[in-house]
Amino acid sequence: MSSYKDSSDQWQHGIAKSITFIVTKDCQLACKYCYLVGKNSKERMSDEIARKAVDYILQNKQVSGNKSVVWDFIGGEPFLEIDLIDRTCDYIKKQMFRLNHPWFNSYRFNFSTNGINFGSEKVQRVNSTSKCKFKKYF
Numbered sequence: 001m002s003s004y005k006d007s008s009d010q011w012q013h014g015i016a017k018s019i020t021f022i023v024t025k026d027c028q029l030a031c032k033y034c035y036l037v038g039k040n041s042k043e044r045m046s047d048e049i050a051r052k053a054v055d056y057i058l059q060n061k062q063v064s065g066n067k068s069v070v071w072d073f074i075g076g077e078p079f080l081e082i083d084l085i086d087r088t089c090d091y092i093k094k095q096m097f098r099l100n101h102p103w104f105n106s107y108r109f110n111f112s113t114n115g116i117n118f119g120s121e122k123v124q125r126v127n128s129t130s131k132c133k134f135k136k137y138f
Helices: 047-059 078-098 121-129
Strands: 016-022 068-074 107-111
Touching: 016 047, 047 078, 068 078, 078 107, 078 121
Parallel strands: 016 068, 068 107
Antiparallel strands: none
8 A cells, every 4th residue: 555645745845835827728638527627729828928927926025925936837738838838937047047036046847737748849858958857757
């Protein structure tokens, strides 16, 4: 029998702010248990909205008061928008550095994916060329 993993084992448990970007409502699957209804390829986050959200979060002390941060990308299937994710991750890192933000030395990127696109050329390119290292749990 597998043992229960204590939530205190999580990275920066209790001190990390979690920020979630829903980058698309599109997905290749039609899982009956999915929380997302009305999946479609038209509703996706734009670069402009992503940048505005990052700027607001990093410049608002009430939002960014925690010691660490987890930037979470979900969907639909977030890897359908891998180019947007790549640009947004780069923007986040540049802005944290530019602002000398405390999170610059204490952040993670997280992706909730169905895994279908994990092996695609685009996803693997981002995985190999950025600090966004994807861990495969499936």
